[in-house]
Amino acid sequence: MLDQSQGYVTDDGRKIGGVVMEMKNITLRFGGVEAIKDISFDIREGEIRAIIGPNGAGKSSMLNVISGFYHPQEGEVWYRGRKRPPMKPYQVARQGIARTFQNIALFEGMSVLDNVMTGRLTHMDSNIFRQAIWKGRAEREEVENREKAERIIDFLEIQNIRKTPVSRLPYGLKKRVELARALVSEPSLLLLDEPMAGMNVEEKEDMCRFILDVNDEFGTTIALIEHDMGVVMDLSDRVVVMDYGKKIGDGTPHEVRNNPEVIDAYLGVSHD
Amino acid sequence: MAETHSGAGGHQSLPALLHRNATLYRDKPAYREKELGIWQSWTWGQTEQEIEALALGLLNLGLRKGDFVAIIGRNRPYLYWAMVAVQSCGAVPVPVYQDAVAEEMAYVLEHCGARFVIAADQEQVDKVIEIRDQLGQLEHMIYLDPRGLRKYDHSKLHQYSHVQDQGRAARDEYLPELKRRREALGFDDTCVMLYTSGTTGKPKGVVLSNRNVILTSKNSCEFDKLTVDEDILSYLPMAWVGDFIFSIGQAYWAGFCVNCPESPDTMLTDLREIGPTYFFAPPRVFETQLTNVMIRMEDAGRLKKWLFDHYMAHARKVGPAILDGKPVGMGDRFRYWLGNLFVYGPLKNTLGFSRVRVGYTAGEAIGPEIFDFYRALGINLKQLYGQTEATVFITAQPDGEVRSDTVGIKCPDVEIRIADTGEVFYRSPGVFVEYYKNAESTASTKDPEGWVATGDAGFIEPDTGHLRIIDRAKDVGQMADGRMFAPKYVENKLKFFPNILEAVLFGNGRDECVAFINIDLTAVGNWAERNNIAYSSYQELAGHPQVMKTIQSHVEEVNRSVAQDEMLSGCQVHRFVVLHKELDADDGELTRTRKVRRRIIEEKYADIIAALYDGSKSVSTRTEVTYEDGRKGHISATLEIRAAAVVGERQRMAAE
Incomplete structure (x- = not known):
């Protein structure tokens, strides 16, 4: 089913394109601890790619490498056919990569709308003086950005909390606002760090639907980390399984589910 | 337009009124809807064009005179236009409750034999697809919001705006036919068919003629001196007759503006922004x-x-x-x-x-x-x-x-x-x-x-x-000793307390009355918060001793008030339970307009009613619940039975 150079077609008939991002032999150390050991995998255009693994497997570290927050000691990150030099996170954001965080990182005192608008920051060109005078480009940009923000607010069905300060929202809604902020930057690659953590069944179902809709409607490539196996298997096209910093499986949900090493890792076979 | 000047100034159908408004009030707003955070508006002139484009598109798809077209969705200008566009084609719009589950929808669509469905979004389209096999006559489905529908089979599925585009493109071809059908509409033609939610049995399709709708709208506009300058907020279900009269009948007669909220959750914000001059609410x-x-x-x-x-x-x-x-x-x-x-x-x-x-x-x-x-x-x-x-x-x-x-x-x-x-x-x-395809019920009602x-x-x-x-009338009964039993009278008194959301009284043919009570989660929950009472679920809060005590005092107050009315003093509540779940339309306990379905509740909770009469102190029960997505589950609970003080009963007994 996998063709290295071309793409593939999913079970539900979506066409997946070529490689967008490729991780080549990544190793990441914190002092003496090896969080990620020699891992390679790729993410393809238009797919939903999951990274799973038990606690401490190195999933979040991996996502932080992709987002440019951590710089691996060994290995290369290739993005859209080019090797990526060490970058600051804002530079990565300008390349069209957006993310959400495991422990929600919103501006608590600001309204939902303002939080979402901050996601447009990478698309603002007018300088502080133009902003102060509020004529011409600054005004046009604001109108355009607000429209983009409103489209996302409509898409994620959060119109009723548009003006509500984020601090007053329940957890599940904050997660949705974070997704909105990531989406409004019109990313080509969206990274989701445990989007369903701490949610009840209904909230999880809503979130699943939004993730699928985002992929379907905007054609956004999505890489996500998730604990909930059921969710991952339903949602993703291909899955990378990590355990103790190593890659122990990579393939479609069906392949991964029948991989003996993966079963061992999840059922807790002793490692000696 | 060839008009005979009779009745309501010669305007014998809604399309005729539309044309009048588009001429008289061309640049006045007819519809507003908040979208992307901004109120978008359409004048009467634009409205006429939009409706005409849709009507032409429907003719293009083969809509015949007398066909039924189901319209499913929340209040949006596009769906209101759809109703009038369908009428322009000589067909009959049938608005359907959007929160109806697929089975309920199947009954209505099958009963009227709808050939077309105009649905708001993926959710509604999915429901109709689910029941499609049962619907022989269904041919085309038109949807408003394309989100999530991209990959669906589009052989019989059309996007609303595309239907309009096709209508505009084929204007020359179909306009003469549309004009012919529009002008043929008279007072005795069917204007709309509305299904009543029905507290008992299957819903009935009520056929309303143009005469019914236009004369009633005219009379009621004159009664309250409604003018072209009114603003209303349309947020009540489109399938409900009230919304049809306020948002279409009266709006077309008086020519005032219909405002649609951004989403069901923003209704109160939108209400404030619009500041309606004419307002209806249950x-x-x-x-x-x-x-x-x-x-x-x-x-x-x-x-x-x-x-x-x-x-x-x-x-x-x-x-x-x-x-x-x-x-x-x-x-x-x-x-x-x-x-x-x-x-x-x-x-x-x-x-x-x-x-x-x-x-x-x-x-x-x-x-x-x-x-x-x-x-x-x-x-x-x-x-x-x-x-x-x-x-x-x-x-x-x-x-x-x-x-x-x-x-x-x-x-x-x-x-x-x-x-x-x-x-x-x-x-x-x-x-x-008449009731559609139900001469028997028509005869027994009218x-x-x-x-x-x-x-x-x-x-x-x-x-x-x-x-x-x-x-x-059918709920009014007699107690065992012949006194009058009027449950609603007592239930309403109970429901006037903010803590009580719903109440059901039993006692027909019995010696004493007993009641089920539903607490209001907003009011009681807030009270619990202020008094530092922790609770993890509706069930736990409903069974809290403090809550029970408050409800008991409410019940006793109602008893005192009921006792003052000689005729109804037998309806005092002797014992009651606070139910462990909210009565819900999804479980069939309420109608879609939230009226209590007495008989169904009586059957479903027979064990609790029995316990209320046999003197038990508590009752254990297991209840089936239906979730929003149609799946079923069970909740179990042990409910405390409380006795409430009644007034005057002892004296009456002693006197006998």
Whole structure:
């Protein structure tokens, strides 16, 4: 089913394109601890790619490498056919990569709308003086950005909390606002760090639907980390399984589910 | 247009009224909808073009004269246009409750044999696809919001805007045919078919003619002097006759503007932004708003709380009198003016009622405290009495004659008769044509002379001419000793307490009455929060001893009030339980318009009722629940049975 150079077609008939991002032999150390050991995998255009693994497997570290927050000691990150030099996170954001965080990182005192608008920051060109005078480009940009923000607010069905300060929202809604902020930057690659953590069944179902809709409607490539196996298997096209910093499986949900090493890792076979 | 000048100024159909409005009020707003955070608006001129484009598109798809077209979705201008576009083609629109589950929808679509469905979004399209196999006649489906529908098979599925585009492209080809069909519409053609939710049995399709809709709209607009300058907010289900009359009938007759909220959750914000001048809401909406105000005042600072209490007390004293134009002293007027400056004005603005000139409530009895609260603020809230079969209006309260315990005098051109059994009958230009494919029910409801049985028991007050409704005629029963059993009367009294959301009284043919109570999660939850009472679920809160105690005091208060009425004193509640789950339309316990389905509840909770009568202290029960997505589950609970003090019973027993 996998063709290295071309793409593939999913079970539900979506066409997946070529490689967008490729991780080549990544190793990441914190002092003496090896969080990620020699891992390679790729993410393809238009797919939903999951990274799973038990606690401490190195999933979040991996996502932080992709987002440019951590710089691996060994290995290369290739993005859209080019090797990526060490970058600051804002530079990565300008390349069209957006993310959400495991422990929600919103501006608590600001309204939902303002939080979402901050996601447009990478698309603002007018300088502080133009902003102060509020004529011409600054005004046009604001109108355009607000429209983009409103489209996302409509898409994620959060119109009723548009003006509500984020601090007053329940957890599940904050997660949705974070997704909105990531989406409004019109990313080509969206990274989701445990989007369903701490949610009840209904909230999880809503979130699943939004993730699928985002992929379907905007054609956004999505890489996500998730604990909930059921969710991952339903949602993703291909899955990378990590355990103790190593890659122990990579393939479609069906392949991964029948991989003996993966079963061992999840059922807790002793490692000696 | 060839018009015969008769009846309502020659305008014998909604498309004809549309054309009149597009000529007279070309640049006045006809529709507004908030989208992407901004109010978008369409003038009458634009509305006519949009509707024509859709009608042409429907002809292009092969819509025939007399076809039924189901319209499913929340209030949006596009769906209102769809109704009139369907009428222009000589077909019949059938709005369907959007929260109906697939099985309920299957019944309606199958019964009317809809050939076309116009649905709002993926959710509704999915439901229709699920039941498609049962629907032989269904051919085309049109959807409004393309989100998530990209990958669906589009051989029989069309996007609304594409249908319009095709209609515009084929204008020359189909316009003569459309004109022919539009001009053929007369007073006796069907305007709309609405399914009644039905407290018993399957829903019935009520056929309303253009005569019904247009004459009723004309009369009611004149009754309340509604003009082209009104603004209304349309948020009640489109499948409900009230919304059809307010948002289409009256709007087309008077030419006023219909505003649609951004989403169901933003209704209160949108209400405030629009500030309607004519407003309709079931008592529940007013209750919720009042509860919210009271909750927020509990949290307010001491000065604000004092101001609020002080001026509200004054408003209750003189507000309704000022509103009714009765004589009020200069001092009181001045204090009311001050109160308006400090409290009533800002409060009305917060609620979105600053501009309301005419407000109506109907459907259920409204608590006198709630009613008086709004009237005290200077909001002209009135009651009306109506039903689908009457095209809404039977009675309504004229300005200056408003009371919480009556439903008003008969509307223009309406005749009322009270049968010996106490049942209310009426005859009016709004009386429906028939129940579709149900001659038997039509005959049993409407007699050959056009009198319709309301199914409600009531009487007309001799000195004022106001109608008072006691209960559903079929619910009024007898207790074992022959005393009158009127459950709704007691239930309404219970429901007037903010803590009680729903109540069901039992006792027909028995010695004593018992009741089920549902707590109101907003009110009780807030009380629990303020008193540091922790709870993890509805069930736990409902069973909390403190909550039980509060509810018991409410029940006993109602008993004292019921006891004052000689005729109904037998209806006092002897024992009650607080239910472990909210009564829900998804479980079939309520209708979609949230009326209690007594018989179903009686069957479903037979074990609890038995325990209420056999003297048990508690009862364990297991109840099936249906989740929003149609899956089923069970909840188990042990409910405490409480006895409530009753008044006067012992004396009566002793006297016997």
